[in-house]
Each structure stands twice: as structure tokens, then as C-alpha cells.
Amino acid sequence: MAPRGEKRQATRERVLAAARDLFDEVGYEAATIREVAGRAGVSVGSVFTGFAGKAELLSQVMADRVEALQAELEHVSPHLRGPTADRLRSIMAVHYGFEARRLKLFVAYVACSFTWPADGAVSPIGRNHRFRGLLVDVLKGGVERGDVRADVDIDLFIDTLLAAYVWNYRRASQDGADAQTLIANMDRQIGLLFDGVAPRR
Amino acid sequence: MTRRALAKQHTRRRLLDAAKRLFNERGYEAATVRDIAAAAGLSTGAVFASFSDKADLFGAVIQDDFEALAHHLRGAGGAAASTETSLLALFSAIYVYQRDHVPLVRAAIGYSWLGHPQAAACVRGGVARIFALIDAVLRAGVASGELSRDLDVRLTIEMIWECFMANYRHAIFESCDAEALSARLAAQIRILLAGWRAEAA
Numbered sequence: 001m002a003p004r005g006e007k008r009q010a011t012r013e014r015v016l017a018a019a020r021d022l023f024d025e026v027g028y029e030a031a032t033i034r035e036v037a038g039r040a041g042v043s044v045g046s047v048f049t050g051f052a053g054k055a056e057l058l059s060q061v062m063a064d065r066v067e068a069l070q071a072e073l074e075h076v077s078p079h080l081r082g083p084t085a086d087r088l089r090s091i092m093a094v095h096y097g098f099e100a101r102r103l104k105l106f107v108a109y110v111a112c113s114f115t116w117p118a119d120g121a122v123s124p125i126g127r128n129h130r131f132r133g134l135l136v137d138v139l140k141g142g143v144e145r146g147d148v149r150a151d152v153d154i155d156l157f158i159d160t161l162l163a164a165y166v167w168n169y170r171r172a173s174q175d176g177a178d179a180q181t182l183i184a185n186m187d188r189q190i191g192l193l194f195d196g197v198a199p200r201r
Numbered sequence: 202m203t204r205r206a207l208a209k210q211h212t213r214r215r216l217l218d219a220a221k222r223l224f225n226e227r228g229y230e231a232a233t234v235r236d237i238a239a240a241a242g243l244s245t246g247a248v249f250a251s252f253s254d255k256a257d258l259f260g261a262v263i264q265d266d267f268e269a270l271a272h273h274l275r276g277a278g279g280a281a282a283s284t285e286t287s288l289l290a291l292f293s294a295i296y297v298y299q300r301d302h303v304p305l306v307r308a309a310i311g312y313s314w315l316g317h318p319q320a321a322a323c324v325r326g327g328v329a330r331i332f333a334l335i336d337a338v339l340r341a342g343v344a345s346g347e348l349s350r351d352l353d354v355r356l357t358i359e360m361i362w363e364c365f366m367a368n369y370r371h372a373i374f375e376s377c378d379a380e381a382l383s384a385r386l387a388a389q390i391r392i393l394l395a396g397w398r399a400e401a402a
């Protein structure tokens with residue numbers, strides 16, 4: 001990359017790191033572009049060169065987190081054992097554990113997902129094909145293993161699971177619930193869901 | 202009621218209607234108190250005589266909308282055959298009621314996620330009333346013998362609600378019509394209740 005391009009890339013990364021940290025510390029609403037610029041050590045104009053505004057910053061911050069979460073999931077997925085419900089519990093626990101480290105980011109991301117158009121930098125919640133693919137594989141495996149009914153609409157099931165997964169974060173933002181509380185709640189919800197798809201005796 | 206009180210009520214109604222329209226058209230950030238006042242044919246002073254700030258006005262719009270929704274839902278019940286049919290009638294009625302101001306609904310949800318106390322409180326209050334309706338339907342299902350006595354009513358209500366809310370995220374709501382969304386929600390409710398059918402065999 002030519003020197004100017006390198007400098008621009010370095011600036012972009014500093015801005016994104018500053019945005020990520022600021023959104024996480026003070027929350028997305030309270031954070032300002034001016035503060036992001038200040039923390040990154042650049043001018044406000046520099047921020048606006050790379051990003052249209054706060055929403056685009058958050059969108060890119062979230063997109064940049066995908067690889068790290070994917071790595072954690074890949075670490076766990078070959079070792080999943082036991083009933084399908086428990087395998088899903090393990091996967092969702094990794095998600096919660098990861099997002100809980102920068103909770104305000106995910107909460108802001110959910111909040112914005114109600115008002116953003118669908119053409120942001122990051123795929124809509126629940127539509128990341130790799131994350132979703134893992135869930136699909138575990139459920140299909142469940143059908144093969146015999147603890148999930150063959151006639152289950154897997155896509156619908158996953159949408160239901162993810163709806164609960166996302167909504168649990170509300171407890172974190174409103175009641176200050178920690179990751180363990182969210183995971184425990186998800187465990188119960190998965191139990192209810194699996195009662196509905198267990199093979200009939 | 203005194204003439205002054207009546208005039209104040211009339212002003213409040215004009216402001217709420219204008220605010221609802223502008224918040225729906227422009228979203229929370231872009232709609233200004235000045236523009237809302239102008240749309241209502243009033244001064245900004247008139248706004249601040251009734252509301253402490255924009256957030257307070259937004260909270261009042263949300264509360265007003267929930268009250269109108271509750272009124273709309275009064276007709277949605279009736280002697281329905283099954284729990285699923287009753288629940289579907291309820292949620293279909295909500296989707297139909299909201300379809301002419303979906304952006305406002307999404308703005309309200311998004312805003313309450315960011316922790317704004319007024320919006321969050323108003324949304325929670327309105328949601329509590331709908332939860333009570335779902336609760337009544339589920340308990341009727343248990344009483345009639347359709348659903349098992351062991352049904353975790355609270356958990357089930359929350360999960361049904363979470364599926365309902367998930368449709369408001371992203372473009373799902375824009376690209377689907379109320380009928381399609383209701384059909385999908387019905388299928389999800391079926392999964393959620395499947396494990397709680399009182400055993401006939």
C-alpha cells in the first residue's frame with residue numbers, strides 16, 4: 001500500500017478502536033464523534049472522511065468483532081457432546097460470554113437494528129451465515145442422533161432461539177444482569193424449545 | 202372540566218398527534234420540538250408547557266399509542282377455539298393496528314433499548330398490559346385442559362413476545378405484510394406450545 005493509503009488505514013483503525021472503547025464505556029447514545037476523534041488523536045473531519053456518522057462506526061465495530069467470535073466458536077464446536085439441547089446451550093454460552101465483555105456494544109447494536117435499514121456493513125442479527133450455519137449443523141445432527149424430530153422446521157426453530165437470545169440482553173441493559181444470568185435464562189428457554197421438538201414417545 | 206383544562210387537553214392532543222406523525226416520518230433524532238410545534242400549529246412554548254422535553258413528549262406518544270392499541274385489542278378476543286387461535290388473533294390485531302406507523306414502533310423499541318428511562322418505562326407499562334392478555338389466554342388453555350398444568354406461563358409469555366418483537370428488527374417488517382408475519386409467528390407459537398400439550402396418549 002502506498003504511504004498515504006497506509007496512513008489512512010492506520011487512522012481508520014485508530015478511529016474504530018476509539019469508537020469501540022468509547023461506545024462500550026459510556027454507551028452509544030452518550031458518545032460523540034468529537035470524543036471518538038479526541039480519543040483516536042485525529043480531527044473530527046478525519047472521522048467523517050471514513051464514516052458517515054456514529055451509526056456507520058458502530059456497524060463497522062460490530063463487523064470487526066465477527067472474526068474473534070467465530071474463532072471462539074470454532075474452538076468449541078468440534079468438542080460438543082451430549083444431547084442436542086446441551087450442545088446448543090454451549091454454543092449460546094460462548095456468544096454470551098463473548099458479548100458480555102463489551103456488553104454496551106451489543107445492546108447498542110440491537111437498539112440500532114430496530115431503526116437501521118438492511119444495508120449496513122454488518123449482516124442483520126441472526127443472519128450471519130457462519131453463526132447460523134453452526135446452529136443448523138447441530139440441529140441436523142440432532143435429527144440424526146434421534147433427539148430432534150425429523151419434521152422440525154430448522155430455520156423457524158433457529159429464529160425462535162435467536163429471538164430469545166437477543167431479548168435476554170435487555171436484562172443486561174435494564175437490570176444489570178451479568179453473563180451468567182443471561183446464560184442461565186437461555187438454558188431454560190432452550191429447555192422449553194426442546195420440549196417442543198423432542199421425538200414423540 | 203374548566204375551559205382552561207379543556208383547552209389544555211385540546212392542545213395536548215394536537216401536540217401528541219403532530220409528534221406521532223413527525224416521529225414516525227423522521228425518527229426520534231431528526232424530529233425536532235420546533236417542527237413538531239409548527240406541525241401542531243403551536244409555539245414551542247406550548248410544547249414545554251405540557252412536556253418537560255423531547256424525551257418526555259416521545260414517552261407520552263408511546264403511552265398514547267399503547268392506550269389506543271389496548272382499545273383496538275378489546276375487540277380481538279372472543280370465544281376462540283384453541284390457545285393458538287386466540288394468540289394468533291391477538292398478535293394479528295397488533296400487527297394490523299401498527300402497520301400504518303411501523304417506523305414509530307421501531308423507534309420506540311430501539312429508543313427503549315438504549316436505556317432512556319421515559320421510553321423504557323412507557324414501553325414496559327404498555328407491554329405489561331399485552332403480557333396480561335397473553336397470560337389470560339394461556340391460563341384459559343390450562344384451565345380447559347388443552348395445555349399441561351406444568352406450563353411455565355411466564356417463560357412462555359416472554360418467548361412468544363420475543364418472537365413477536367424479533368419481526369420488528371431490520372427490514373423483515375418492511376418486506377413482509379401483516380398476514381405473512383402473523384403466519385410465521387403462529388408457526389413459532391406452535392413450536393413453543395408443542396411441549397405443553399396435555400397428553401392425550
